[in-house]
Amino acid sequence: QQQVKQSPQSLIVQKGGISIINCAYENTAFDYFPWYQQFPGKGPALLIAIRPDVSEKKEGRFTISFNKSAKQFSLHIMDSQPGDSATYFCAARSGGYNKLIFGAGTRLAVHP
Amino acid sequence: GAVVSQHPSWVICKSGTSVKIECRSLDFQATTMFWYRQFPKQSLMLMATSNEGSKATYEQGVEKDKFLINHASLTLSTLTVTSAHPEDSSFYICSAEEGNTEAFFGQGTRLTVV
Numbered sequence: 393q394q395q396v397k398q399s400p401q402s403l404i405v406q407k408g409g410i411s412i413i414n415c416a417y418e419n420t421a422f423d424y425f426p427w428y429q430q431f432p433g434k435g436p437a438l439l440i441a442i443r444p445d446v447s448e449k450k451e452g453r454f455t456i457s458f459n460k461s462a463k464q465f466s467l468h469i470m471d472s473q474p475g476d477s478a479t480y481f482c483a484a485r486s487g488g489y490n491k492l493i494f495g496a497g498t499r500l501a502v503h504p
Numbered sequence: 505g506a507v508v509s510q511h512p513s514w515v516i517c518k519s520g521t522s523v524k525i526e527c528r529s530l531d532f533q534a535t536t537m538f539w540y541r542q543f544p545k546q547s548l549m550l551m552a553t554s555n556e557g558s559k560a561t562y563e564q565g566v567e568k569d570k571f572l573i574n575h576a577s578l579t580l581s582t583l584t585v586t587s588a589h590p591e592d593s594s595f596y597i598c599s600a601e602e603g604n605t606e607a608f609f610g611q612g613t614r615l616t617v618v
Contacts, residue, residue, distance in 0.1 A: 426606070435510070435597045435609035436548070481547060491538065492599075492607060494547045 394419060396484050398495025405502050411469040413498045415482035418463065422474065422484040426492070427467045430479045439480075447487070472502045506532045506602045510610030517588055517617055525583045525613045527598030533578035534600035538607070539571075542595040554581045588617040 397416045405411045415425075423444055428436035442449045442456040442465065451458045455468040469476055482495040507530040517523050527537055535556050540548040552562045552573050560573035569593075572584040579599075585592055597612045 424605075428609075433595075433611040433612070433614065435508075437601075437609065438606055441606065485612075491550050491553060497547050499545075 394493055396482060396493050396495045398482050398498060400498060400501045401496065403501070405472045405500065407472065407474060407502055407504050408500075409472050411472045411476065411500055411502070413468060413482070413500075414464065414466045414481055415484075415495050416462075416464045417484050417489060417493075419484070419486065419493075420463070421486040422493075423487065424485045425456070425458065425465050426483050426485075427454075428481045428483065429479065430497075469500075472500075474502045474504050476500060477502050506530075506600075506608045508534075508598065508600050508610045510598055511615055512613060513611060514614040515616070517615070519524055519589055519617055520587055522584055522586045523615060525585075525598075525615075527581045527583070527600070527610050529579045529600045529602075529608075532600075532602040534581075534602070535578060537575060537581040537598055537600045539573060539581075539583050540597045540599070540605045541583075542597060542612075544595075548597060551583075580615055585615065588615070590617045593617045 426441035427439045429439050430436040433467045440451045445454040453470045456464045480498045485492045511526045521606045537554040539551045551566045554558045554560045554573045554575040556575045562568045575581040593616050599609045600609045601607050
């Protein structure tokens with residue numbers, strides 16, 4: 393019940409296309425859903441996060457869609473660029489200062 | 505966003521020696537820090553939760569005598585890998601939270617035990 397399932401494992405997108413990564417969870421106590429971007433040899437960096445009281449949040453080219461009833465949330469990267477090539481992790485947490493539960497990660501490659 | 509600094513970025517040590525990794529929150533106070541381990545092409549695995557002024561809480565299966573965590577101040581937590589062996593080689597990452605909301609990660613430490 394603590395798991396966060398992430399798909400796909402890897403994704404190849406052409407430059408300018410839309411990258412979509414999906415996550416699903418079981419624990420209804422989760423109340424914070426962040427997405428992280430990680431480049432090789434670096435720590436994860438927070439991209440965007442959402443709480444369950446909204447269904448969508450957009451920041452620049454990045455959008456989180458949240459479906460509370462389906463217990464799913466997704467990351468959309470519009471106009472994908474080669475510089476977006478990285479590993480993306482979704483995560484979830486219940487309450488502050490509690491541990492983040494990470495998805496398995498998605499390796500995104502954006503081809504020019 | 506807030507800055508979490510991790511040092512060193514990489515370290516090579518001989519088998520049997522101990523290695524200390526530092527995690528600092530540079531512009532905020534962090535009562536709670538987290539330590540992760542990441543193997544190649546895998547997700548982050550939480551090792552322990554570090555609370556300022558108290559003992560760390562370790563995840564199941566993590567040897568607390570091998571991975572010593574100290575959180576002596578609101579801006580510094582350290583992870584010491586004791587008697588390191590080649591199987592301890594990994595990428596270690598810390599994170600800290602500001603204001604009970606976002607978690608900010610350090611840049612990670614690549615440990616290689618030879």
